[in-house]
Amino acid sequence: MKIRSILFLIFLSFSLQTYAQAPVKSKKPAAKKIVKAKPLQSVIKDSLFVKQIGDTLFSSQKGDSYQWINCHANAGEIPGAVGRWYIPSVAGTYAIQVTTKKGIKKSSCLEINVKTETPDQIPGLKIYPNPSSGIFMITVAEDMVGIDYEVLNSMGEIIMHNKTTRQFRVNLLGYPNADYFFSFARHKVKLVKFAQ
Secondary structure: OOHHHHHHHHHHHHHHHHHHHHOOOOOHHHHHOHHHHHHHHHHHOOOOOOEEOOOOOEEEOOOOEEEEEEOOOEEEEOOOOOOOOOOOOOEEEEEEEEEEEEEEEEEOOOOOOOOEEEEHOOOEEEOOOOOOOEEEEOOOOOOHOOOOEEOOOOOEEEEEEEEEEEEEEEEOOOOOOOEEEEEOOOOOEEEEEOOO
16 A cells, blocks of 8 residues: 555656646737837838929839839820939829839829929020920030930920030921920920921
8 A cells, every 4th residue: 555655646746747847828818919010111111102302203112123104194104214213304293113023013193393494594505496486506505515415295205315515406397386395404494396
């Protein structure tokens, strides 16, 4: 009997020791776990939008490729506007389409007002005649020679581009009568073509 009692006590102490080492399972519901909130920046980073700084538009997201869109032109793509940033030459509503490995996203449209200047506001610039039936003679100051320029239509599409010389001409004879924009060195001047 004594042996049985001793064996029972050994068994009991061994069982209690094993039970004490076993992990205790919590009966708390899983909903009470502490969950860290994600910072607000990651929410903003996941949404695509156009932001404006000065007269320059930027995509809020990086991508593999970009395409700027003129929302007024039936969501038409702006030829040559394929960078993360874009400087519109004409007022309008613009959006960005970004392509990444996950797919293609398009932002909502943002309305932009663009300030144009007159030639007399830019030292050394002369444009004549303006309005014109299609030929515009342009003279620039010596320090403006060799600068890239663009001529844009009213939808912001680049219809011609070149480098300035001391005196040159812009020929819009084959284009419809409308307002055009001569853009160079962050200046934008309206060119008005009318029928004679």
